[in-house]
Amino acid sequence: MKIEEIMVKKIESVEADATAYDAIEKMVDKRIRSLLVKPRDEKDVYGVVTVRNIVFKVLGKNLDPNKVRVEEIASKPIVSINRDMEIGHVISLMNKFNIARVFVHEGKEIIGVVALLDVMAASLIERARGGRVA
């Protein structure tokens, strides 16, 4: 199964100069665990801010989330792949880099995201199909 079949096209993002509190608010409202951090300018690259980043780098250190900017705590650069990559490769990649999600790019644009749960669901469906093509 190719990654484009399982990727989530709806990506929530946040500006690099937004505060950690803005990111928290968005994650709580949308019930998601990560946000794509937009590049500041053309020279900059995409990043990702996760619940882990917020908890360990802000709340755990007793910092004020209103005073911390997203770009200070975001992980950069993001790990991104082509839409035609097979699930098996993605699992290896996630394992190698110890990450829970990978982004999907087309040129310079980010067009989707695949999380561990998506990979698990897709693998289970593939297993149930027993090699029968959808």
Added chain:
Amino acid sequence: MLEKVFFSGKTEQKVIENIKRHIKTLGSACEVFKEAVEKQDKELMLSVADLEREGDVIRREIISNIYEGAFLPFLRPSICRFVEIVDEAFDVLEDTAYEFEYLNSKLDKEIEDNCIKIADINLKMCEMLLIAFETLSSKEDLREKNLAIRIYEKKIDEIKFDLIKKLRKKEVKDFWEGKILSDFISYLTHVSDVIEDASDYLYIMNVSLR
């Protein structure tokens, strides 16, 4: 034991083949529906009703074969119920097709992708239901197939919430425009619920035959 009870005689084989045909016809209806939405093709959408009628004919044949003596009596109501649930999926899909016609065979750009995605998952669920039914004949466990169908259904639920959010922001001209669009989305997202029910029923049959 399972093979003996479930697949013994000629009449039983006939029923089994017809149930497979019934599910395949539902798959064809889902495929035609998806294509009709993608192409905004009114004529093609009419084929969904034709396939629903074909499904009705197959269902009647299955039920009469069963009551002519196929299968042990304790199994008959379960098989009939399963066939009726599959038939309900046909009905809901047909209702969706009619609503699409009332929408002038056109969807707004902002919801079109989501609707096509749901139609595609409905089709995949039919294929999985057929695989699950075929698995019943072998001695394999249906658990994995049932889980796969539940995963598909969950995906549709997620898309449904997203769709409802978009619909709430949409301005409608009059009561009927709003009602037709709302009904279309309700029916479209209900097909998967019914297929999931059919899969659950199949799983219960699988467990009861152990």
